Amino acid sequence: MTTNEFIVSLSCSDRPGIVHAVSGALLEAGCNITESQQFESPETHNFFMRVSVATASTAAELELALAPAAGAFAMELRVTPEDRPLRTLIMCSKEGHVLNDLLFAQRSGTLPIEVPVIVSNHLELKPMADFYGIDFVHIPVTSTTKAQAEAKLLELVAEHDIDLVVLARYMQILSDDLCRALNGKAINIHHSFLPSFMGAKPYHQAHARGVKLIGATAHYVTADLDEGPIIEQEVIRVDHARTAAQFVAMGRNVEGRALVRAVQWHAEQRVLLDGNRTVIFS
Template identity: 65%
Template sequence: MSPASPPTVPPNGAPAGSPEPPPASALTHWVLTLSCPDRPGIVHAVAGLLAAHGGNITESQQFGDPLSGLFFMRVQVESASPRGELEEALAELAGRFSMTWALDVAGRPMRTLIMGSTAAHCLNDLAFRQRSEKLPVELVAVVSNHTALADLAAFYGIPFHHVPVRRDTKAQAEGRLLELVAELDVELVVLARYMQILSDDLCRALAGRVINIHHSFLPSFKGARPYAQAHDRGVKLIGATAHYVTGELDEGPIIEQDVERVDHTRTVDDLVALGQDVERRALARAVRWHAEHRVLLNAHRTIVFR
């Protein structure tokens, strides 16, 4: 009796009769973020759901917060399943775990509106990084209460909107901003040294969608001439804080902070130059992490999956 022949193995290496994997062109790379009350079985349930829909997980991070009792997770997965099918399954899972979740295409440029006043360094840095470093944003507009940034916006080919703000026209100016957000399908607003305080109503309307850069470690040195205040106090560290905007001035959930060491030889002008560089770095990281869905809100704090 002759020995049994080995199973035929086709060129792709899979045993005969195995289902053919979908071609790479049919796969979509998704990013899933979620939060829910912490309990056993969440990771197993999410991974099982994705596997049942042909998903191949390429990145996964999770964190259980013992203070809030909440669980946070970010998953990147390749799958050929249609979006509607995945969303239907996720909605059913969310009901079981009291889960808040979001699904998006990984790397999709986020439609972003930048607001500035006269300082150009943050706008210039974000626009340059979008071109040179694939910062995953689509800069759809620059809105300013001055005209100083119009030429820079034109250089990068970004539509510029001059929306003057006075005490008696603040409500109309914010109404115009909301119109632009709706017309341009804006997902993220970045305050790139925009020297106006947003109203509580506007903060609520855009909650979780506005990032600000502040020129110090919050809540130090608020108001005018912050670097002169820092110099007067003889600080040894200068920093910058990127945070979400809330109705509490400069006290929204912090996304990123950066710092530079200084000493007594530094002038106010030195601090300004160093501070602007720190501001650029902190803001760019915060915008990138938000656009990549790496930042999840946890009450007054953030979970950042870097």
């Protein structure tokens, strides 16, 4: 008998009986629960649950068994095969450190994604895509071609059946329409400092101000620039002995680590949205 492994993730307004209804439906589908986590937000009163199951049922049979509970509690519910890599499109510009971190983690088997295509508004990183054997699509962006460029991107998302778009230091601001089209399935990385430094050479600005912490934030893409729901953050301490060039090198390492973790958690269905916040099951 074939055993299939699935991740069931759900969210809904909290009220009594949710766990009982879900557990009963899983039992009906012949599931063995191998991992279960749940959380009730005291602020929004929303309920979140992530369950790993092993069963002889197919995904369609499992969804059918869960449908009555999903309907009764108005759940947002997903059933995902646990061993299916998430089809991911990566966008980049000229800096390749984050792109390389993602591709190396994927190639080494520690990041459960499949990358059929890389999109860039420049050509500098095509050799890296060629090294990893991934199709590279050059889509230049200017003020007059932005709409056409974004339309081409959405065509690629549909053509390659993309589940997730990752902005790996893609240095273009996405339009509000594109942000809405990619809602909940696009992740960005940006440098995060206290205080914040905008514009060119942020690490050099931070060095000039004598900051003591540098870091990075991985978040979902929204129309509010760099203000989407946060998935992961990392910071490291720096001091007066560090040069601006060292700030840049250290910041690049932090950016890569934070983004890889965020993409991994998303791919493993560990991230659920609670308004402008995220619930992340470890």
